[in-house]
Amino acid sequence: MVALALTERFAPNDTAGKPIEGRTFVYDAELLAPGDRNANWLRRPTPTSLAAVFPRRAMLEHKDGKAAIRCDVTVEGYLDRCEVRSETPEGYGFGQAALLLSSQFAMTPKIRNGKPVVGDVVIPIDWTGLATADVRPGRSVIRDPVWSVAPTSAAVDAVYPSAAAAIPAGQAALRCRLDAEGRLYRCQVTSESPPSKGFGAAASKLAPSFVAAVRPGEPAPKDLLVEIPFRFRNPTAPDNNRLTDVKWVQTLSEAGANQLYPQVAKGEGVSAGMGQVDCVATADGSLADCGVAKEEPAGKGFGQAALEAAKLMKMNPWTHTGDPVEGRQISIPIRFKLDASEPPAEEVRP
Known part of the structure; x- marks a missing residue:
């Protein structure tokens, strides 16, 4: 049996500026093995960087602000899949400004069992004092x-x-x-x-x-x-990174999906299904070398329908995390739902 006593101090307010007194929350404590460590900072944005992304509207109205973003920390120390957790005041763009700063962070990765693994971090960013500082409103970024x-x-x-x-x-x-x-x-x-x-x-x-x-x-x-x-x-190292979080600039519309709905499924009264395809992204963001990986229900044509849908899809050729998409693999589940207004297929009789 291990007895553990922890003494922790918390900020009196949460990331949204609201008091935490009297509120119930869950606190997880993880014990690290020798040699293991959590993600830690290598570099943070400078005050000049904070000023450069200060929201224009907030500057003109002399509004200070705060934001918090949550990000994955990759095995290389990059921030990935960042999303806004909170911003105060709302509607002034401090959350988006915090996302702009994410490319300027550098961290050491999380280490478990002596190897780097994907971790996560919540980053609070505070612009207090900049609204009244001698800083000219910048260009929109x-x-x-x-x-x-x-x-x-x-x-x-x-x-x-x-x-x-x-x-x-x-x-x-x-x-x-x-x-x-x-x-x-x-x-x-x-x-x-x-x-x-x-x-x-x-x-x-x-x-x-x-x-x-x-x-x-x-x-x-x-x-x-x-x-x-x-x-x-480093080009000499193997790169097995797959695309998981892309920005689609051309997708299948609801009407287009209905046109591709498999006739076999329609004739058998199947109202919905899914086809998953594995593809390779090209330099312009379109998809190539696609193959059916899975379909549900099987044998109803949803895999082939997903292949046809993939021909119409296109992603941004440069990711928001700073990578070209060309040559990278991606798995895409595509769901189909029969339009309720579509008449059922007529039974064909000899």
Whole structure:
């Protein structure tokens, strides 16, 4: 039997600024084996970085703010799958500003049994005092825009810094302006990790390969900046990363799904089903080399319907975490539901 006594102190308010006194909450304590550790900080955004993403509306109205985001920490120390947990005050953009900062964090990964594993972290960010500081309202910064063209996997591998040959990975972030054709200019390196290994310069070399999706004839966006994260993996190391969290820019509409509904299932009165396909993403975000991985119920045509649906789907060619999608595998479950207004198939008689 192990007796454990813990003494902990908590902030009097939660991340939303509300008092915790009198509230019940669950606290998990995990005992670490020798050599194990939780994710920890390598780099945090500077006060200048905080000011650079301060929401324009909040600055104009002299509103301070806070936000908290929850992220996975990958085995490489990257932040992934970040989402806003809270923001105060709501509606001023502090949550989105916190997401913009996520590419500037660097952490050591969580270690269990002597090996890095995926962990998670909740990050509170506080802009208190900046609303009344001598800071001019900045340009609006967008994160994860839709790209019509993005660097290929080969292009990313080609600029991996020679100074980083002995390390497995690195990351960087650029902040650029957009011209009327969606191209980047006046790019600045906002972060790189580890420093002085050339990852910022590598990201700058890739900037001309990006073209944002803009409508022909639209005027150039004014006061608009775009934040672009980059993940670099040593080309000599195996890369088995699959796509799990992508931004779809073209998907199957409800009407389109109804048109692809299998005739066999319709004729047998099956009102819903699912087909899962495994595909490889191409440089422009479309899908290739798709195969049926699963269908439910089996033998009713939902696998083939999912293959047809995959031909119409397209993802953003650059992920919000800083990777090209080209050449990466993805599993896509596609669900079909028969429109209730669709008349049942007539029985064919000889």
